[in-house]
Amino acid sequence: MSWEPRPTPDVNPETAAFWAAASEGRFTVSRCGDCGLAFHYPRTRCPDCFSDRVELEDASGEGEIYSYSFTEQVGGWPEEALPLVLAYVELDEGPRVMTNVVGADPESLSVGQRVEVEFVDTEADDVSIPVFTPV
Amino acid sequence: MVPEPVYIAGAFEHPTREAPDKSTMQLHAEVTAGALDDAGLSKDDVDGFLTAGVPEYEHGLTPLIMADYLGIEPSYMDSSDVGGSSYVGHVGHAASAIRDGHCEVAVITLAGRPRSASQATGTGARELRSYQDSFERIYGATNVTMYGMAARRHAHEYGTTSEQLAEIRVAASKHAQYNEHAMFRDPVTVDDVVNSRMVADPLHLLDCCVISDGGGALVVVSEDVESTLDRRCVEVLGVGESPGHHDAGRIDLTRTAAERSGAAAFERAGVGPEEIDYASIYDSFTITVLEALEDLGFCEKGEGGAFVEGGTLQAPDGELPFNTDGGGLCSNHPSNRGGMTKVIEAVRQLRGEANDEVQVDADLALAHGTGGSLGTRHGAATVVLGGAP
Numbered sequence: 001m002s003w004e005p006r007p008t009p010d011v012n013p014e015t016a017a018f019w020a021a022a023s024e025g026r027f028t029v030s031r032c033g034d035c036g037l038a039f040h041y042p043r044t045r046c047p048d049c050f051s052d053r054v055e056l057e058d059a060s061g062e063g064e065i066y067s068y069s070f071t072e073q074v075g076g077w078p079e080e081a082l083p084l085v086l087a088y089v090e091l092d093e094g095p096r097v098m099t100n101v102v103g104a105d106p107e108s109l110s111v112g113q114r115v116e117v118e119f120v121d122t123e124a125d126d127v128s129i130p131v132f133t134p135v
Numbered sequence: 136m137v138p139e140p141v142y143i144a145g146a147f148e149h150p151t152r153e154a155p156d157k158s159t160m161q162l163h164a165e166v167t168a169g170a171l172d173d174a175g176l177s178k179d180d181v182d183g184f185l186t187a188g189v190p191e192y193e194h195g196l197t198p199l200i201m202a203d204y205l206g207i208e209p210s211y212m213d214s215s216d217v218g219g220s221s222y223v224g225h226v227g228h229a230a231s232a233i234r235d236g237h238c239e240v241a242v243i244t245l246a247g248r249p250r251s252a253s254q255a256t257g258t259g260a261r262e263l264r265s266y267q268d269s270f271e272r273i274y275g276a277t278n279v280t281m282y283g284m285a286a287r288r289h290a291h292e293y294g295t296t297s298e299q300l301a302e303i304r305v306a307a308s309k310h311a312q313y314n315e316h317a318m319f320r321d322p323v324t325v326d327d328v329v330n331s332r333m334v335a336d337p338l339h340l341l342d343c344c345v346i347s348d349g350g351g352a353l354v355v356v357s358e359d360v361e362s363t364l365d366r367r368c369v370e371v372l373g374v375g376e377s378p379g380h381h382d383a384g385r386i387d388l389t390r391t392a393a394e395r396s397g398a399a400a401f402e403r404a405g406v407g408p409e410e411i412d413y414a415s416i417y418d419s420f421t422i423t424v425l426e427a428l429e430d431l432g433f434c435e436k437g438e439g440g441a442f443v444e445g446g447t448l449q450a451p452d453g454e455l456p457f458n459t460d461g462g463g464l465c466s467n468h469p470s471n472r473g474g475m476t477k478v479i480e481a482v483r484q485l486r487g488e489a490n491d492e493v494q495v496d497a498d499l500a501l502a503h504g505t506g507g508s509l510g511t512r513h514g515a516a517t518v519v520l521g522g523a524p
């Protein structure tokens with residue numbers, strides 16, 4: 001599947017590397033070189049200690065469902081992509097990441113369930129969208 | 136040092152719930168006139184003006200657009216926007232501005248027409264605006280799915296049930312039957328709520344607030360002005376505000392910034408939650424109320440479900456009567472922002488002007504707003520109000 005006609009990210013100089021890594025099949029988290037915090041979404045300055053020594057590092061791409069909701073009603077969303085599962089996945093590296101859980105009956109999901117990342121291409125070569133699916 | 140007393144002298148809620156033939160600016164003007172009239176003041180007395188973003192218009196220049204339209208040149212203006220909680224916080228901003236001598240009569244307004252604009256407030260996937268939207272809204276996050284995630288996590292950690300959330304709607308609906316302006320006046324049961332259509336699992340249709348047009352306004356005044364008025368005024372005892380957000384990825388969907396805004400408001404007021412006689416709690420969804428009740432300290436974290444059982448929130452005899460106008464769940468949610476009407480109903484209660492069947496013997500009231508989304512980032516604002524001196 002392709003991501004369109006869903007909204008695609010506004011890529012800016014601060015986030016381009018995250019999306020480019022995703023287009024190569026890598027989910028990255030931001031890691032602070034001073035306090036060690038792993039965080040998401042990407043920023044150039046650490047939201048804890050305010051250091052600017054922040055690097056993207058490859059994450060395992062695995063985690064567990066922290067919470068989720070699903071619905072048949074999302075205005076402007078392609079009908080074939082409904083029901084839509086909106087979730088927070090808690091990465092093994094720590095951060096809770098908003099995403100979609102795909103490839104599973106929404107009624108079968110549970111909090112704490114193990115999931116892994118997969119990527120959906122967009123029309124832009126250097127942007128892919130990370131989503132998660134049950135392991 | 137005890138700060139100079141500041142009062143709410145005027146409060147007005149627009150009776151409309153659907154206004155296809157009015158402009159949003161017109162509604163702002165109408166609620167301004169209504170609140171000034173309620174206070175016994177006139178437009179010429181206004182030297183402070185506060186409102187949050189006027190969604191149908193360009194953001195950023197709001198105070199200028201409004202001052203121009205209303206024909207005022209206030210010496211204090213504020214358009215800080217933290218969603219539906221803004222207007223609760225504005226009460227505190229107005230009080231501070233009055234104490235600092237910037238103004239003596241501050242008007243706070245809210246108006247909007249999402250119903251006439253056929254806005255899908257809860258279920259629309261929004262276009263990308265903020266930096267964060269590219270990591271959130273791209274996934275089709277809607278207001279109701281985000282609050283749905285909060286409800287599911289609360290259920291997971293604390294065993295909170297759909298039936299317990301439904302008790303909140305039941306209480307609001309019992310109150311709404313006495314409000315002639317409420318959109319939904321028929322009392323509902325727990326079964327009605329849990330058997331209503333699932334909108335975003337685990338939230339049902341009746342867990343969600345209404346979409347309405349309308350608005351409201353408040354007039355906040357100095358002690359000098361208050362002493363000249365015949366109208367019964369309500370004292371602003373304490374206000375607190377705080378953001379809650381994604382926190383680098385540590386977001387906790389079971390907690391809200393009411394923990395901080397409530398604690399600050401109570402500290403300034405010198406009272407605690409056990410002394411509150413009536414509470415207006417922002418009710419975008421039932422889960423919004425449940426988490427706020429816990430975080431404001433009306434019960435322990437995780438015990439909100441048990442707390443709302445058995446009619447706790449039902450006026451006039453419940454332990455903590457709430458939203459006696461029917462709230463956002465049953466009465467109205469003008470501009471998709473519920474903070475204003477929360478303050479207005481608290482003022483009515485302290486003045487003894489709530490609907491007779493739900494009037495509480497109230498000396499101390501609280502109004503709490505939750506703006507934005509518990510699923511990403513939200514503003515919390517709490518005000519503690521006291522009855523007439």
Ligand SMILES: [Zn+2]
Nearest residue numbers: 032035046049
């Ligand atoms: Zn750091």
